[in-house]
Amino acid sequence: MLLIHCPYCEEERPEMEFRHAGEAHLERPKNIAEISDEAFAAYFFYRDNPKGVVFERWRHLHGCARFFNAARDTVSDKFLTTYKAGQPKPDLVGAANMNIPAKSGKSGK
């Protein structure tokens, strides 16, 4: 069970009070009826799923009931930070001991 800091209640509460709500910072296209099938699928079905830092939404359902965002390391399950909905992705470069998803393995084309 995770301990989660709600940025609205400003308190650490047990996971049981929260609902996970998927990847954060996905924006629903405003012209959703006009975009291509590929663009719709990219928004609706495709996900980052990183082994490392994930940006995700949570809802403090059995508390203030508000949605907020979190950055969490999916290897250790440690939260790096939580922040209010609408705030930009925090810049986490330099945070200690993090599993940033490795891009280094790529080579060739």
Place this chain on the structure above:
Amino acid sequence: MRRYSGFALVREAMRGHKGWGQQWSSPEPKKEYDVIIVGAGGHGLATAYYLAKEHGITNIAVLEKGWLGGGNTGRNTTIIRSNYLYDESAGLYDHAVKLWENLSQDLNYNVMYSPRGVMMLAHNVHDVQVFKRHIHANRLNGVDNEWLTPEAAKEYCPPLNISQSARYPVMGAALQRRGGTARHDAVAWGYARAASDRGVHVIQNCEVTGVRRGGNGQVTGVETSRGFIGAKKVGVVAAGHTSVIMEMADVRMPLESFPLQALVSEPVKPCFPCVVMSNTVHAYISQSDKGELVIGAGTDQYTSYSQTGGLHIIQHTLDAICEMFPMFTRMKMLRSWGGIVDVTPDRSPIIAKTPVSGLYVNCGWGTGGFKATPGSGHVFAHTIANDNPHRINTAYTIERFNSGRLIDEAAAAAVAH
């Protein structure tokens, strides 16, 4: 390969068991292979086996970052069944059940396939309607599945509590008699031994860290913890780690990885005759041949690669087990563990070519792919060998998420399966 038989057992017993030898060889990686399979779980090893057996391709390496069968193959609760709703699913999962029936003979390895029956409990009107719909759909597809009253369910599984005072009383059940279990480790070992015998290199402790591509974008090999290894074709069969490996080839996947837990009890005398699943109260149970109760729980709500899940998840499952089978309330649990399962939006797998030439992927089996191991390897081998899907897996593309032609077992079952 030395064949296993009753005669061999007697002979070795007389010689002090000194002549068995290694089950598979552990060669050094070559510079290049015709096909590289990433991931030595059941699905990857089965793919290599059928490539060698049915398509005559034997210059193959199966690369595994840990030990073979150490992923979900060695962590699952081994439930086998094929009573899925849609035609595409019935085709795929029943193909696997048919292969299970003769797998021990085919591999010359006892995988302990035990068709003891899988019973799925209905606890509310919605369950009853959904299961009956499944039964009718299954029958049209030639897949056995029958409806049982609560009394008939109890007759089939005497420990079951069908009292009306249960928190969620049993309103009936769907029974697939050809369903059952198999021994997970033996499946990995049996495929590894039979593949190795046909010349396949099974290379453990070899992590794939990159996918190399040539001038026109096609795959030319993989970077690994043991250096670059060339390949004309690469098949990714890495379960929870699929997104990570596909990202090395710049392919984004419609997948999310979640922890899924299971646990076993202390071993006891045979007392539980079949497999019982309840999606509604979230409990999956059978008894292994060692005597342990094997119990499956649900996924955690968040994505993770940690291979551990929350305590409240297994507690919730044990609550349900105690309610359904009061005779287990004082049973001690021995071990619990987690695996990382890769889940697609429609809860059906992807077994397909990818936008990258020479790169193939078999993933998205989520919480329920063990049952499909032989069928999955069989059709994936066909897909790699012919650069074209088998009739059975034509619908299991990545592009179905663009066209909307889903195989929506998620809506059909609404739960882990």
